[in-house]
Amino acid sequence: MVNPTVELLRDRLVAALAPRRIILFGSRARGTAQPDSDYDILVVADTDLPFEDRGVAARRAVRDVRVSKDIVVVTPDEFRKYSTWLTGVVRDAVEHGEVLYEAA
Structure with a gap:
């Protein structure tokens, strides 16, 4: 089962x-992870x-989710x-990493 915080971020x-895809890593x-890990x-x-x-744009989307987070956005070519x-x-x-989302 996915962590509720991860679900909200996703x-x-x-x-x-x-x-196209979202991956949790680290x-x-x-x-x-420790309790204070991002x-x-x-x-x-x-x-x-x-x-x-x-x-x-990514930080704006999740600004009210009160956890430490580091979000990197790349294009498919960069990926x-x-x-x-x-x-x-x-x-x-x-x-x-753990794939959290993949577009159909």
Whole structure:
């Protein structure tokens, strides 16, 4: 069963960004989180927004969810490119993440 906080974050991001995929990664996905651990979330979405503006849109969507969170928004092309790198956020999400949402 998914954590209610994760469900809320997922639902808000889906409504605001119409993503292709949302992945929880980091300590929360690995099951090693402490009570004060943040929620690391990767969002894959079709967008023409500059990288910084994508993050602003994501943070606005979940601003009233009172937990520490780090949300990264990438395009599908960036996702494909970065998932082959040896290190990085996307690689960690691909290898160790939990898919929270996938568009049909």
